[in-house]
Amino acid sequence: xxxxxxxxxxxxxxxxxxxxxxxxxxxxxxxxxxxxxxxxxxxxxxxxxxxxxxxxxxxxxxxxxxxxxxxxxxxxxxxxxxxxxxxxxxxxxxxxxxxxxxxxxxxxxxxxxxxxxxxxxxxxxxxxxxxxxxxxxxxxxxxxxxxxxxxxxxxxxxxxxxxxxxxxxxxxxxxxxxxxxxxxxxxxx
Amino acid sequence: xxxxxxxxxxxxxxxxxxxxxxxxxxxxxxxxxxxxxxxxxxxxxxxxxxxxxxxxxxxxxxxxxxxxxxxxxxxxxxxxxxxxxxxxxxxxxxxxxxxxxxxxxxxxxxxxxxxxxxxxxxxxxxxxxxxxxxxxxxxxxxxxxxxxxxxxxx
Numbered sequence: 001x002x003x004x005x006x007x008x009x010x011x012x013x014x015x016x017x018x019x020x021x022x023x024x025x026x027x028x029x030x031x032x033x034x035x036x037x038x039x040x041x042x043x044x045x046x047x048x049x050x051x052x053x054x055x056x057x058x059x060x061x062x063x064x065x066x067x068x069x070x071x072x073x074x075x076x077x078x079x080x081x082x083x084x085x086x087x088x089x090x091x092x093x094x095x096x097x098x099x100x101x102x103x104x105x106x107x108x109x110x111x112x113x114x115x116x117x118x119x120x121x122x123x124x125x126x127x128x129x130x131x132x133x134x135x136x137x138x139x140x141x142x143x144x145x146x147x148x149x150x151x152x153x154x155x156x157x158x159x160x161x162x163x164x165x166x167x168x169x170x171x172x173x174x175x176x177x178x179x180x181x182x183x184x185x186x187x188x189x
Numbered sequence: 190x191x192x193x194x195x196x197x198x199x200x201x202x203x204x205x206x207x208x209x210x211x212x213x214x215x216x217x218x219x220x221x222x223x224x225x226x227x228x229x230x231x232x233x234x235x236x237x238x239x240x241x242x243x244x245x246x247x248x249x250x251x252x253x254x255x256x257x258x259x260x261x262x263x264x265x266x267x268x269x270x271x272x273x274x275x276x277x278x279x280x281x282x283x284x285x286x287x288x289x290x291x292x293x294x295x296x297x298x299x300x301x302x303x304x305x306x307x308x309x310x311x312x313x314x315x316x317x318x319x320x321x322x323x324x325x326x327x328x329x330x331x332x333x334x335x336x337x338x339x340x341x342x343x
Binding site: 014019053056060061066070133137161173181 | 191
């Protein structure tokens, strides 16, 4: 790829989020002006809900991730959840994930931080799996709306499935693979 | 709740070591700064997609018989991004109109584990290859969980 094309691509990747945001805002304003609840109104309202969720969860979560980064020594994570630990670490990873709330994307920085501190990939993926399937706030909604039987059965089936998936992921990864993380996330190597 | 824990941890850290806390806060801000633009974009696109899908459409696709609702559940679940307080009432309504447990499990599992629209975000953390593999396997997991549900709750 020549340099001009690369620059265009980089520019596009910086501009598209704002274009999408503008599109929603324009549609929402137009729907509001006409005073009928339609497409733009629904889109605007759901965007507002998403933004609110993001604003309530992201800042404290990121503070905790950064504090974890700064305070917890690499040896600690490596000894507890590293490559050479057995299955003993998994229940702790699952418990940690169950205590959390929010959409899966808030778990990515936590996962990367754990990974860079020497946590075995399988344990990172067990964490992500438990986060997506067994979060307590989510389970409480599930029990309320779909009942104990459904929730218990789904959790009991999901647990071995995502543990297997994590083991498989670790096998599929090239040894010593390092996730790119985010520029400026500044995790200690 | 989360704010309280974060505030408590921050205060403790501040008392223990000012310099380290400063580094941590800077890191948190940098992380926020680097993630928020693409996240806003993803959320905007998800809202546009979700607004196009009406509850009536969902009911028509997910509450019929055969393999179609199952595949539709996987597809919609993979694309959509919904907080629990919207997804579960919706699932309960779908059950009312006749969706099976397998379809509900497929929908919920793929909703929580697979994120096609959030892939660009995930790739920035894990790399494209890994993000794609994880999502593909998670889709497989949703199928397995759904099949397991029909077995267990038969």
